[in-house]
Structure formats: structure tokens, C-alpha cells
Amino acid sequence: MTTTPVRIGLLGCGNVGAAFVQLVERRHDEIANRHQIDLQITRVAVRNLSRERAVDLDEAVLTHDADAVVHDPDIDLVVEVIGGIEPARHLTLSALKAGKPVISANKELLANLGAEIYEAAGDAGVDILFEAAVAGGIPLIRPLRESLAGEDIRRVVGIVNGTTNYVLSRMAEEHVSFGEALAEAQELGYAERDPTADVEGFDASAKAAIIASIAFGVQVVAGDVYREGIAELTPGDLSFAARLGYVVKLLAIAERFDTPDGAEVAVRVHPAMVPEHHPLAAVRESFNAVFVEGAAVGDLMFYGRGAGGDPTASAVLGDVIDAALNLTNGRASRLSRLSEATIRPIDDLRSEYYINMDLADRPGALATVAGVFGDHGVSIRAMEQEGMGAEARLVFITHGAVESAVQSTLAAVRDLEVVDRVGSVLRVVGGDDS
Amino acid sequence: MTTTPVRIGLLGCGNVGAAFVQLVERRHDEIANRHQIDLQITRVAVRNLSRERAVDLDEAVLTHDADAVVHDPDIDLVVEVIGGIEPARHLTLSALKAGKPVISANKELLANLGAEIYEAAGDAGVDILFEAAVAGGIPLIRPLRESLAGEDIRRVVGIVNGTTNYVLSRMAEEHVSFGEALAEAQELGYAERDPTADVEGFDASAKAAIIASIAFGVQVVAGDVYREGIAELTPGDLSFAARLGYVVKLLAIAERFDTPDGAEVAVRVHPAMVPEHHPLAAVRESFNAVFVEGAAVGDLMFYGRGAGGDPTASAVLGDVIDAALNLTNGRASRLSRLSEATIRPIDDLRSEYYINMDLADRPGALATVAGVFGDHGVSIRAMEQEGMGAEARLVFITHGAVESAVQSTLAAVRDLEVVDRVGSVLRVVGGDDS
Numbered sequence: 092m093t094t095t096p097v098r099i100g101l102l103g104c105g106n107v108g109a110a111f112v113q114l115v116e117r118r119h120d121e122i123a124n125r126h127q128i129d130l131q132i133t134r135v136a137v138r139n140l141s142r143e144r145a146v147d148l149d150e151a152v153l154t155h156d157a158d159a160v161v162h163d164p165d166i167d168l169v170v171e172v173i174g175g176i177e178p179a180r181h182l183t184l185s186a187l188k189a190g191k192p193v194i195s196a197n198k199e200l201l202a203n204l205g206a207e208i209y210e211a212a213g214d215a216g217v218d219i220l221f222e223a224a225v226a227g228g229i230p231l232i233r234p235l236r237e238s239l240a241g242e243d244i245r246r247v248v249g250i251v252n253g254t255t256n257y258v259l260s261r262m263a264e265e266h267v268s269f270g271e272a273l274a275e276a277q278e279l280g281y282a283e284r285d286p287t288a289d290v291e292g293f294d295a296s297a298k299a300a301i302i303a304s305i306a307f308g309v310q311v312v313a314g315d316v317y318r319e320g321i322a323e324l325t326p327g328d329l330s331f332a333a334r335l336g337y338v339v340k341l342l343a344i345a346e347r348f349d350t351p352d353g354a355e356v357a358v359r360v361h362p363a364m365v366p367e368h369h370p371l372a373a374v375r376e377s378f379n380a381v382f383v384e385g386a387a388v389g390d391l392m393f394y395g396r397g398a399g400g401d402p403t404a405s406a407v408l409g410d411v412i413d414a415a416l417n418l419t420n421g422r423a424s425r426l427s428r429l430s431e432a433t434i435r436p437i438d439d440l441r442s443e444y445y446i447n448m449d450l451a452d453r454p455g456a457l458a459t460v461a462g463v464f465g466d467h468g469v470s471i472r473a474m475e476q477e478g479m480g481a482e483a484r485l486v487f488i489t490h491g492a493v494e495s496a497v498q499s500t501l502a503a504v505r506d507l508e509v510v511d512r513v514g515s516v517l518r519v520v521g522g523d524d525s
Numbered sequence: 526m527t528t529t530p531v532r533i534g535l536l537g538c539g540n541v542g543a544a545f546v547q548l549v550e551r552r553h554d555e556i557a558n559r560h561q562i563d564l565q566i567t568r569v570a571v572r573n574l575s576r577e578r579a580v581d582l583d584e585a586v587l588t589h590d591a592d593a594v595v596h597d598p599d600i601d602l603v604v605e606v607i608g609g610i611e612p613a614r615h616l617t618l619s620a621l622k623a624g625k626p627v628i629s630a631n632k633e634l635l636a637n638l639g640a641e642i643y644e645a646a647g648d649a650g651v652d653i654l655f656e657a658a659v660a661g662g663i664p665l666i667r668p669l670r671e672s673l674a675g676e677d678i679r680r681v682v683g684i685v686n687g688t689t690n691y692v693l694s695r696m697a698e699e700h701v702s703f704g705e706a707l708a709e710a711q712e713l714g715y716a717e718r719d720p721t722a723d724v725e726g727f728d729a730s731a732k733a734a735i736i737a738s739i740a741f742g743v744q745v746v747a748g749d750v751y752r753e754g755i756a757e758l759t760p761g762d763l764s765f766a767a768r769l770g771y772v773v774k775l776l777a778i779a780e781r782f783d784t785p786d787g788a789e790v791a792v793r794v795h796p797a798m799v800p801e802h803h804p805l806a807a808v809r810e811s812f813n814a815v816f817v818e819g820a821a822v823g824d825l826m827f828y829g830r831g832a833g834g835d836p837t838a839s840a841v842l843g844d845v846i847d848a849a850l851n852l853t854n855g856r857a858s859r860l861s862r863l864s865e866a867t868i869r870p871i872d873d874l875r876s877e878y879y880i881n882m883d884l885a886d887r888p889g890a891l892a893t894v895a896g897v898f899g900d901h902g903v904s905i906r907a908m909e910q911e912g913m914g915a916e917a918r919l920v921f922i923t924h925g926a927v928e929s930a931v932q933s934t935l936a937a938v939r940d941l942e943v944v945d946r947v948g949s950v951l952r953v954v955g956g957d958d959s
């Protein structure tokens with residue numbers, strides 16, 4: 092059997108990079124056999140040459156000069172698993188300009204500077220593949236780009252951050268506080284020492300921007316994404332949601348609306364109540380899942396491990412094989428052109444809302460609050476009083492209402508003398524009206 | 526903008542074919558815009574020219590001569606949605622030999638004569654794509670082939686027949702009999718007038734064979750698949766399973782085992798008990814889902830509509846765009862070579878088992894039965910008596926045991942005087958030991 096050698100330059104050898112080296116070692120012969128390519132990890136760039144690593148690499152292979160790897164004529168293909176904007180950006184651009192396909196796991200780079208990267212790949216006629224950048228090991232980018240190439244995708248709703256899903260699962264199932272669940276996630280290595288990127292929804296926003304670009308073929312950057320985190324949620328919110336038949340998840344939502352003036356796109360990340368029978372409700376622990384709603388195909392969901400060295404390396408390897416086969420055939424995967432997007436602001440979006448508030452124990456208090464909702468055109472679907480007397484807490488679920496109307500309702504309600512405090516406000520997603 | 530015309534010859538215009546015609550009409554301009562191809566449905570072959578159809582087709586387009594469509598020099602690409610073995614087989618082979626890519630939704634053909642079809646495509650260097658043949662609209666074949674090209678896939682477990690999943694969901698949730706649930710499915714158009722292919726697992730077996738071929742790169746045909754249907758199941762079995770924390774599903778299971786003599790593959794279709802927290806347990810109504818277990822990627826699941834004109838047409842369209850783009854670039858998607866498979870027979874497989882039986886109300890009866898299990902090396906994990914006196918019913922769950930040992934245990938148990946009847950025997954799939 093003749094195989095074609097494909098010489099890989101690996102940029103970064105941390106969690107994902109080291110797992111990739113090991114995976115290529117384990118799968119090399121089977122891949123040679125099935126696909127007739129001989130994958131060789133020829134050079135590996137890291138920051139710190141003397142660091143202890145999970146993999147044994149020859150001294151001749153390791154370097155701290157990532158630029159030299161990219162420009163090495165003996166390198167056919169580049170895998171970028173350094174992360175962050177620079178030096179990842181210029182390394183990626185240099186490799187593409189040199190006609191070398193790049194496999195990237197870098198959501199930050201793609202979510203902020205995707206258009207520049209895709210353009211460079213298009214100009215050079217080489218592959219930029221990044222299955223690993225969104226939802227780790229779950230095949231999502233390729234299905235969206237290829238399997239659903241003809242589909243009219245209306246909405247994508249994803250649980251794309253494993254850390255927050257773990258935290259919310261523990262809060263809901265074990266009734267622990269946000270802080271306790273987070274500490275547990277940190278102990279298990281699911282959450283970073285500084286959890287801000289996960290907890291405040293920045294990580295999910297970057298992924299949401301990439302998903303929106305691929306699903307709708309438009310330019311969306313992380314800064315276009317409306318964002319709320321989960322730090323304010325209490326176990327009480329979660330158990331109350333459960334009693335109403337909902338599960339609380341941090342969702343990344345990308346929607347497309349047709350208007351007389353062309354398509355608008357809305358992209359947002361926030362905690363939301365998902366009906367318990369919705370497939371996303373069953374996604375527990377640190378798993379990820381992405382739910383896709385298409386006009387013809389109906390509802391689809393892709394589920395699996397959104398992070399971790401091995402799952403992410405598996406996605407990188409799938410892309411590497413694809414690019415390597417393209418390379419041996421002198422071709423590149425298609426990139427569809429991204430058009431400019433009109434971003435619809437969160438203020439204009441419709442949702443059902445769950446709202447709770449502490450109310451003074453006074454006759455007519457409830458009627459006063461309900462009146463304010465009515466004045467703002469927000470119609471109430473259900474209302475329930477929890478507890479009695481000074482502990483009384485009122486919970487509302489609205490019918491579909493526009494965000495701006497709900498926000499002005501809340502502002503007015505907060506000013507009422509009978510309202511002690513407005514607690515959590517959660518949008519309902521995946522219900523009949525949402 | 527310049528677009529390349531791609532002239533499609535459509536073979537068959539029933540559920541899927543008519544939905545495909547409508548979908549191409551709706552999506553034509555967007556596809557032209559995004560992918561620079563101009564999809565034209567140039568000719569359509571049907572059996573009965575005068576039949577009323579869901580779509581308006583020009584008389585000049587319709588023909589009953591499918592061979593003429595395939596050989597028409599004005600046709601670039603063939604979509605086969607006739608179904609069955611002949612004439613689909615020779616039409617597909619003729620098209621491929623003429624250098625025309627074929628998009629097929631035909632599970633029966635591919636599950637029985639896949640090797641011949643793939644070889645013809647390989648020889649001609651043109652595409653044979655069949656995303657629609659397994660699990661309808663769910664992207665599965667492309668992710669398995671491409672995204673997971675480097676992955677060591679150990680097992681694929683699928684709910685791939687919507688009719689039986691609907692029937693089992695109704696039986697479990699509404700406590701109706703198999704017959705009532707089936708009648709309801711027929712009324713709703715989920716089940717055929719003759720439900721044998723669905724209910725007895727033939728449809729799922731064909732899909733299981735295709736899944737095994739693609740996931741493991743080996744030749745598996747429908748006849749290699751061990752098969753049991755769901756007609757014997759009672760609502761009692763399902764509620765009992767529920768009380769134990771399980772949901773009963775008809776599963777298609779493809780497994781791969783490494784042995785000193787090379788890989789063995791086992792493929793089977795049978796009802797099974799799935800733990801209630803397993804993602805497959807949440808797949809309700811007529812939805813399909815395919816769960817993939819990989820060594821590096823971990824657990825993945827693909828969920829969606831496994832049938833229906835529109836979802837299936839969406840999968841066909843994705844393949845058509847792929848093939849059309851390949852065609853305009855003078856290339857074909859890769860087909861990995863299928864090696865010969867050693868099929869491991871069901872007798873050699875290990876599972877946990879759920880077994881129920883009616884027992885005589887006599888001292889020592891239980892000990893006698895338990896003794897027979899022990900004699901055959903089948904160890905009991907849990908045992909429970911349901912009901913009292915003459916109504917007594919005994920339920921066993923075993924530890925992991927080999928099928929042949931369980932079958933000889935059951936044969937011996939049936940011969941016992943104290944056993945009135947052995948009821949359902951269900952394997953447990955997706956538990957810690959299975």
C-alpha cells in the first residue's frame with residue numbers, strides 16, 4: 092500500500108496539543124490503512140521548552156519558534172492549538188498565505204477575526220477548518236456547512252459551555268448554591284481558577300458568534316452577542332423552575348428573521364428556562380448539545396463532549412484528515428461567502444418571561460403589580476404566590492412579549508412601594524411560544 | 526454572479542421525491558447565491574404518469590422511462606428515490622458507470638448490495654451519497670465518514686425507526702397495548718398498512734447494516750444483522766421497566782471488538798431496556814437518534830426526524846449540493862475502502878438481561894429457579910416478586926452474561942414444573958455493564 096506523507100506543524104502542546112500527539116500515535120496505522128495518508132508530527136512549537144509534558148517529544152521536534160514552524164518548507168499543514176488572538180492570528184494568516192491548510196481550535200480568534208481568516212484562506216485556496224472551536228468533539232461545523240447546506244436554518248440553540256452546564260446541573264439536582272457548585276467544578280478541573288470567561292458567558296458568546304456565521308452565512312463577531320451570565324441564579328430559582336416543568340440552562344441562541352429589507356440575525360447568551368421535555372433539558376453534567384431548527388429538516392440535536400483534551404483532539408484529527416486528503420488531491424473544502432449581517436438588538440426580541448419578586452403583605456399589592464404589567468402591554472400567562480405573609484413571593488410567567496416592554500415593566504415595578512425586590516428574570520426558550 | 530447549471534435527473538416522485546422538488550424550488554436562489562450553482566430538475570421519472578402529485582411538473586419533464594433519464598446526456602446528476610432493489614440497482618449502476626453522481630435514499634439497496642454500488646462509484650470516480658438512507662434528515666453518514674474519520678468508534682446504538690419508537694412511547698406513556706398504539710400510528714400516517722418491516726425490525730436492520738459499514742469500514746449486509754421485533758411487548762413490561770428506572774426502546778446496535786485475529790463486528794436489532802438517564806431514553810414519539818461511542822471523543826448523539834418527506838428531502842438536498850460542487854470542480858468525495866468483516870454471532874455477546882416469569886405458588890419455587898441460573902453461570906443482580914399467590918410473577922435482572930448461557934438457562938427454566946410461563950426477555954443496553 093502506498094501512503095502519502097503529510098507533515099504536520101503543531102503550534103501549542105497543552106491540553107489539546109498533547110492529546111492530539113497521542114491520538115495521532117494511536118491511530119496512525121489505521122488512518123494510513125483507511126485513507127492512504129501517513130500523518131507525521133514533524134515540528135511542535137511551545138512557549139516553554141523545559142516544561143514537563145504528557146507526551147514524549149524528540150528534542151529535534153520541539154521548538155519555541157512558532158514562526159519557523161509555519162515557514163518551514165517541510166511542513167505541509169498547520170494545527171493551531173495555542174489559543175488567544177496573538178500570536179495565533181499572524182501565525183494562522185502566515186500559514187494560509189504560504190498555502191498551508193490550518194486546523195484551528197481557537198474560538199477566540201475565529202469569533203473576533205473570522206472574516207479576515209476566512210478571506211485569507213479563500214484567497215490562498217486552502218483549508219481553514221475549525222470543528223474543535225465550537226462544542227469540542229461534537230461534529231457541528233461540518234454538518235451545518237455541508238449536510239445542511241441547502242436547509243433554511245431558522246434558529247440554533249446550544250448548551251456550549253460545559254462548566255456552566257455542570258454548575259447548573261449540580262445546583263438543580265443537589266440543591267447547592269452557585270458558589271458551592273462552582274467550587275466543585277473547579278476541583279474536578281471543569282472550571283478554571285478564574286471562572287469569569289465561563290460563568291459570565293464570554294466563552295459561550297464566542298461560540299455563538301461562530302455558530303451564527305456558519306449557520307446563516309453572515310459575519311457575526313463576539314461583540315455582536317448579547318450576554319448574561321449565571322452568577323445571580325439561586326437554587327430557589329432552579330427548584331421553582333422545576334416545579335413549573337422547566338430546567339434552567341445557559342443557552343447560546345442564534346436566530347434569523349426575514350424582513351422586507353433582508354435578513355436580520357440575533358445572537359444572545361443568557362440563562363433560560365427550557366421545558367422539561369425539550370431534548371436540551373436532558374443534557375446534564377458537563378455535556379454540550381446544539382439544537383438546530385430548520386424549515387424542512389425540523390428539529391435536530393447534536394450532543395457530546397464540548398471540551399477536554401481527547402474529545403477536542405478527535406475533532407482536530409477529523410479536520411486534519413480532511414485537509415490532508417484535500418491536499419493530496421490539490422483541492423480545498425468549500426467556504427461559503429459570508430455576507431454582512433444586520434444584527435437585531437435584544438430589545439426587539441420576543442420571549443416568554445419568568446419573573447419573581449418579593450411583595451409587601453398588603454391588600455391590593457398583587458393587583459397593583461398586575462396593573463403595571465398590563466399598562467406595558469405584557470400579558471401574564473400564569474401567576475403564583477409562594478409562601479405567606481412577610482415571606483410572600485410572587486412568580487409570573489408572561490405570554491410572548493418584547494424585551495423592551497418587559498424591561499420597562501420591570502423598571503416601573505421596581506419603583507412600586509409594594510415591591511420589596513425583583514429577583515430573577517429568566518426567558519423561556521423552546522416552549523410553544525418561544 | 527455566475528452560477529454553474531447542474532441538471533438533475535430525479536428517479537421517483539413520491540413522498541421524498543415530491544418534497545425534494547418543492548424544496549429545490551424554495552431554496553434555489555439562496556443556493557445559487559451561497560454556492561454558485563443553479564440546480565435544475567430537468568427530468569423526473571415515475572411509474573404512473575397520470576397520478577395526481579403534490580407538485581406541478583411540466584409534461585415535458587415527466588417520463589416513465591427511468592433508463593432514458595439516466596442515459597440522457599443533458600443530465601449531470603441522478604437522485605434515486607424509487608426504493609427497493611430493482612430497477613433501483615441497475616439505474617444506480619448505469620448512472621455511476623456513465624460518470625454521473627448518484628444521491629440515494631435507498632436503504633434496502635445499500636444494505637444488501639452496498640459493496641457493489643460503492644465499487645462502481647469508486648471505479649467511475651464519482652459520488653455515491655446517501656445521507657437520507659439512514660435516519661432521514663439527521664446528519665449521520667457524513668459526520669461518521671468525515672468528522673470521525675480518525676476516531677476509534679467502538680459502538681453505535683441507534684433508535685432508527687420512528688414508527689416503533691412512536692408505538693413504544695405511546696405504550697409507555699399512555700399504557701395502551703401494542704395493537705392500540707400501532708393502530709394510532711397507522712392513523713397518523715407513521716406506520717404503513719402492512720407494518721411488518723417496521724415492527725419486526727427489518728427496516729432498522731437495513732439501517733444498522735449501513736451504519737456498521739460506515740462506522741467500522743467493513744462490509745456488513747442486512748442478512749448479517751440479528752433481529753427481534755417489538756410485537757410481543759406488553760404495557761406491563763414497559764411499566765415494570767419504568768419502575769426499575771429504564772425505558773424500553775427498539776435499538777439498532779453495531780459493535781466492534783478487537784481480537785488477536787483482527788476485528789469482529791456484531792450488529793443486532795432488538796428491543797432493550799435503556800437506563801432513564803441515558804440520552805437515548807429521552808428520545809420520544811417518532812424521533813430518531815443515534816448514539817456513538819468513540820475511544821477519544823467519548824459519547825456523541827445525533828437526534829432528529831428519521832423520516833418524512835421534508836426532512837428526508839433536506840438530507841438529499843445537502844448531498845446534491847455536495848455532489849454538484851464536486852462535479853463543478855471535477856472531483857468526488859472520498860469513499861474509504863470496506864474490508865471484509867468477521868461477524869460475531871449474537872450467541873457470543875454479553876448483556877445484562879431482564880427476565881420475567883410466572884411462578885407456581887409453592888415453597889422453594891424461587892430457590893429452584895435461582896439454582897438453574899447459577900448452574901448456567903448466569904449471576905443474578907436483582908430479583909423481585911410482583912403480586913401474590915397464583916398471580917405471583919418473578920422478575921430478574923442479571924449481571925453481564927453471555928447470550929448462549931442465558932438462552933440455555935431459559936430453556937432449562939421453561940422445563941421446570943414450578944414455572945408456568947417465561948414472559949419477556951429484554952437485554953439492558955447503556956448501563957454500567959453494557
Ligand SMILES: NC(=O)c1ccc[n+]([C@@H]2O[C@H](COP(=O)([O-])OP(=O)(O)OC[C@H]3O[C@@H](n4cnc5c(N)ncnc54)[C@H](OP(=O)(O)O)[C@@H]3O)[C@@H](O)[C@H]2O)c1
Pocket residue numbers: 102103104105106107108136137138139140142155157171172173174175178196197198199223224227397398399400403
Ligand atoms: N482544552 C479544551 O478542552 C479545549 C476545547 C476546545 C477548544 N480549545 C481551544 O484549544 C486551544 C488550546 O487550548 P488548550 O486547553 O490546549 O491550552 P493550553 O493547555 O493552555 O495550551 C496552550 C499551548 O500553547 C503553547 N503556547 C503559548 N504561547 C505560545 C507561543 N507564543 N508560541 C508557541 N507556543 C505557545 C503553550 O506552551 P507551553 O506548554 O510551553 O506553555 C501550550 O503548549 C485554545 O484555543 C482553546 O480555546 C480547548
Ligand SMILES: NC(=O)c1ccc[n+]([C@@H]2O[C@H](COP(=O)([O-])OP(=O)(O)OC[C@H]3O[C@@H](n4cnc5c(N)ncnc54)[C@H](OP(=O)(O)O)[C@@H]3O)[C@@H](O)[C@H]2O)c1
Pocket residue numbers: 536537538539540541542570571572573574576589591605606607608609612630631632633657658661831832833834837
Ligand atoms: N418516506 C420517507 O420518510 C423516507 C425516509 C428515508 C428514506 N426513504 C427512502 O426513499 C425512497 C423513496 O421513498 P418514498 O417514501 O418517497 O416512496 P414512494 O412515495 O413510494 O415513491 C416512490 C416513487 O418511485 C416511483 N417509481 C416506482 N417504480 C418506478 C419505476 N420503475 N420507474 C420510475 N419510477 C418509479 C413511484 O412512481 P408513482 O408515483 O408513479 O407511483 C413514486 O413516485 C425509498 O428508498 C425509501 O426507503 C423514505
